[in-house]
Amino acid sequence: MAALSSSNHCCSSSSAYSDSSSFGFHQNPDFIQSLGISPKKLGSKTVSLRSKCSPLSNVIQMQDGSLASKMAGIENEAPSRKSKEGSSAITAPKEHEKPIDSYVNEDKSTVSITVVGASGDLAKKKIFPALFALYYEDCLPEHFTIFGYARSKMTDAELRNMVSKTLTCRIDKRENCGEKMEQFLGRCFYHSGQYDSEENFKELDKKLKDHEAGRISNRLFYLSIPPNIFVNAVKCASLSASSANGWTRVIVEKPFGRDSESSAALTNALKQYLDEDQIFRIDHYLGKELVENLSVLRFSNLIFEPVWSRQYIRNVQFIFSEDFGTEGRGGYFDHYGIIRDIMQNHLLQILALFAMETPVSLDAEDIRNEKVKVLRSMRTLNIDDVVIGQYKSQTIGGVSYQGYTDDKTVPKDSLTPTFAAAALFIDNARWDGVPFLMKAGKALHNRRAEIRVQFRRVPGNLYNRNFGTALDRATNELVIRVQPDEAIYLKINNKVPGLGMRLDRSNLNLLYKARYEKEIPDAYERLLLDAVEGERRLFIRSDELDAAWSLFTPVLKELEAKKIIPEYYPYGSRGPVGAHYLAARYNVKWGDLGVDE
Numbered sequence: 001m002a003a004l005s006s007s008n009h010c011c012s013s014s015s016a017y018s019d020s021s022s023f024g025f026h027q028n029p030d031f032i033q034s035l036g037i038s039p040k041k042l043g044s045k046t047v048s049l050r051s052k053c054s055p056l057s058n059v060i061q062m063q064d065g066s067l068a069s070k071m072a073g074i075e076n077e078a079p080s081r082k083s084k085e086g087s088s089a090i091t092a093p094k095e096h097e098k099p100i101d102s103y104v105n106e107d108k109s110t111v112s113i114t115v116v117g118a119s120g121d122l123a124k125k126k127i128f129p130a131l132f133a134l135y136y137e138d139c140l141p142e143h144f145t146i147f148g149y150a151r152s153k154m155t156d157a158e159l160r161n162m163v164s165k166t167l168t169c170r171i172d173k174r175e176n177c178g179e180k181m182e183q184f185l186g187r188c189f190y191h192s193g194q195y196d197s198e199e200n201f202k203e204l205d206k207k208l209k210d211h212e213a214g215r216i217s218n219r220l221f222y223l224s225i226p227p228n229i230f231v232n233a234v235k236c237a238s239l240s241a242s243s244a245n246g247w248t249r250v251i252v253e254k255p256f257g258r259d260s261e262s263s264a265a266l267t268n269a270l271k272q273y274l275d276e277d278q279i280f281r282i283d284h285y286l287g288k289e290l291v292e293n294l295s296v297l298r299f300s301n302l303i304f305e306p307v308w309s310r311q312y313i314r315n316v317q318f319i320f321s322e323d324f325g326t327e328g329r330g331g332y333f334d335h336y337g338i339i340r341d342i343m344q345n346h347l348l349q350i351l352a353l354f355a356m357e358t359p360v361s362l363d364a365e366d367i368r369n370e371k372v373k374v375l376r377s378m379r380t381l382n383i384d385d386v387v388i389g390q391y392k393s394q395t396i397g398g399v400s401y402q403g404y405t406d407d408k409t410v411p412k413d414s415l416t417p418t419f420a421a422a423a424l425f426i427d428n429a430r431w432d433g434v435p436f437l438m439k440a441g442k443a444l445h446n447r448r449a450e451i452r453v454q455f456r457r458v459p460g461n462l463y464n465r466n467f468g469t470a471l472d473r474a475t476n477e478l479v480i481r482v483q484p485d486e487a488i489y490l491k492i493n494n495k496v497p498g499l500g501m502r503l504d505r506s507n508l509n510l511l512y513k514a515r516y517e518k519e520i521p522d523a524y525e526r527l528l529l530d531a532v533e534g535e536r537r538l539f540i541r542s543d544e545l546d547a548a549w550s551l552f553t554p555v556l557k558e559l560e561a562k563k564i565i566p567e568y569y570p571y572g573s574r575g576p577v578g579a580h581y582l583a584a585r586y587n588v589k590w591g592d593l594g595v596d597e
């Protein structure tokens with residue numbers, strides 16, 4: 001099998017950034033040295049692992065060569081990092097206690113990634129394809145091994161066969177695709193075991209050691225299993241298969257509990273075996289390109305930040321819709337519902353990034369500190385500010401679509417919401433009185449995730465008569481479409497060309513597929529790479545999680561205690577009308593209703 005040299009691919013990055021439409025991450029040692037950073041640190045840390053693939057190289061440079069941002073991440077990664085919370089059962093040195101070179105020297109170290117729950121849906125659909133994409137882009141370290149771990153009996157060849165069915169190559173460069181797939185699959189192995197068996201994890205440890213071949217071992221475990229077995233798996237991985245001389249990190253999939261208490265209990269249980277800085281709580285929406293771009297949009301364009309407040313913004317909307325139901329995941333979903341599945345995590349995380357104050361730096365802790373602050377400034381959600389719905393069966397064009405409770409894994413009398421709309425408020429100086437509306441639903445008329453920023457009207461607008469009373473038509477709206485067809489567009493008023501004075505609303509439109517040729521990476525690619533590199537910026541810290549649950553827990557409990565009946569909406573519709581009444585109460589219209597949407 002041809003060994004990859006990440007130093008060849010990742011680090012000689014100048015040609016990789018020849019595309020004039022993209023930003024580059026400056027990795028020229030002379031340039032870096034001129035900033036007073038030790039080249040040794042960069043030689044081992046930045047250049048080896050913080051590769052061209054990494055979103056936050058230590059120095060971010062604009063295409064024109066100017067320094068666009070201050071240093072990010074070096075202090076955070078240095079051995080002298082602050083001590084971490086909690087105790088650890090892991091006997092290996094803690095990450096922050098080890099010399100930096102010990103785990104970043106490409107020749108001497110290796111990364112083993114174990115996908116726990118490898119036989120499952122997420123592993124097949126997202127994790128293995130993302131790992132392959134990273135390999136395909138030469139973003140994984142030179143020495144790496146991937147292990148699948150689950151109870152199902154499988155040979156290495158059977159795992160490879162299963163995985164191979166979901167691998168795809170980048171649309172924009174398909175060269176050597178088959179060859180690369182073969183090489184990648186050759187690095188994938190399987191071990192069958194129970195999630196609560198230290199013995200089975202010891203066997204895994206032995207196999208990992210064989211592959212590590214005496215190199216410094218860095219180990220990443222991805223818990224792609226149902227949440228009720230998270231703690232058992234962490235315990236066994238930690239006690240029997242953690243690295244003896246490198247780092248050990250664990251990616252934990254959502255759900256992180258179902259309310260404040262269960263979330264705190266999960267965190268406490270995990271912290272018996274892991275330090276907080278070993279826990280990478282994943283929210284894959286944070287890995288989406290346009291969510292990642294939110295901070296760039298806000299903080300590196302003069303025109304946005306000055307209007308980013310109650311003075312100019314009337315309301316902000318976070319909209320998530322899917323045009324399919326809970327197909328196949330009804331059992332999981334019924335225990336959680338849409339508020340926990342989408343709002344409390346994905347939409348709230350986006351909201352936090354949208355509304356936070358400017359962080360001190362791009363360091364993970366600085367960003368997460370600001371997110372926690374804004375989350376803690378939010379008002380606990382009130383039941384009067386929530387509308388819930390559930391989809392029912394519908395026949396469209398002769399095809400009949402099952403209602404939520406027609407799913408065999410869902411109780412017939414389930415009141416679990418598959419749709420919710422909510423109005424949230426941030427009680428701080430910047431956002432006082434601005435409604436932050438959220439809407440999330442399954443089995444709706446389209447699949448979309450977007451942020452809509454509706455601006456106030458122009459005071460004393462000279463052209464009011466051209467709009468009549470349709471004030472909504474006259475105000476600006478900034479739309480950040482996270483998916484599909486990623487785009488950022490600003491609705492402006494414009495004179496229709498001609499001798500008369502007719503105005504219309506047009507879009508200043510940055511449609512990604514028209515502007516950028518490169519295929520947009522899947523969110524899991526970015527997050528997996530960050531976890532390998534120890535970049536925590538896009539992962540949820542425990543205090544963020546606590547703050548997020550505090551906002552939603554009371555209302556979730558009240559909805560369940562009072563057995564509030566959801567408003568039923570037909571599969572494929574736009575959802576319950578209650579959502580419109582909720583918005584209207586705050587003098588808001590959902591932005592996704594217009595004909596041009």
Ligand SMILES: NC(=O)C1=CN([C@@H]2O[C@H](COP(=O)(O)OP(=O)(O)OC[C@H]3O[C@@H](n4cnc5c(N)ncnc54)[C@H](OP(=O)(O)O)[C@@H]3O)[C@@H](O)[C@H]2O)C=CC1
Binds near residue numbers: 224226227229253
């Ligand atoms: N699928 C998705 O789209 C998403 C999933 N997630 C989260 O990711 C994690 C994995 O999801 P997904 O792959 O869908 O999960 P699965 O239900 O497919 O479970 C993954 C694997 O875990 C094992 N498993 C399943 N149920 C049990 C059980 N009751 N006891 C012990 N082992 C069990 C099975 O492997 P075996 O029997 O071989 O041991 C299964 O293949 C979950 O936490 C989920 O909430 C998050 C976002 C999206």
Ligand SMILES: O=C1O[C@H](COP(=O)(O)O)[C@@H](O)[C@H](O)[C@H]1O
Binds near residue numbers: 284322341449
């Ligand atoms: O976390 C989840 O996300 C998916 C939607 O993710 P997307 O990246 O495809 O938009 C959702 O279907 C699922 O219910 C939820 O658990």
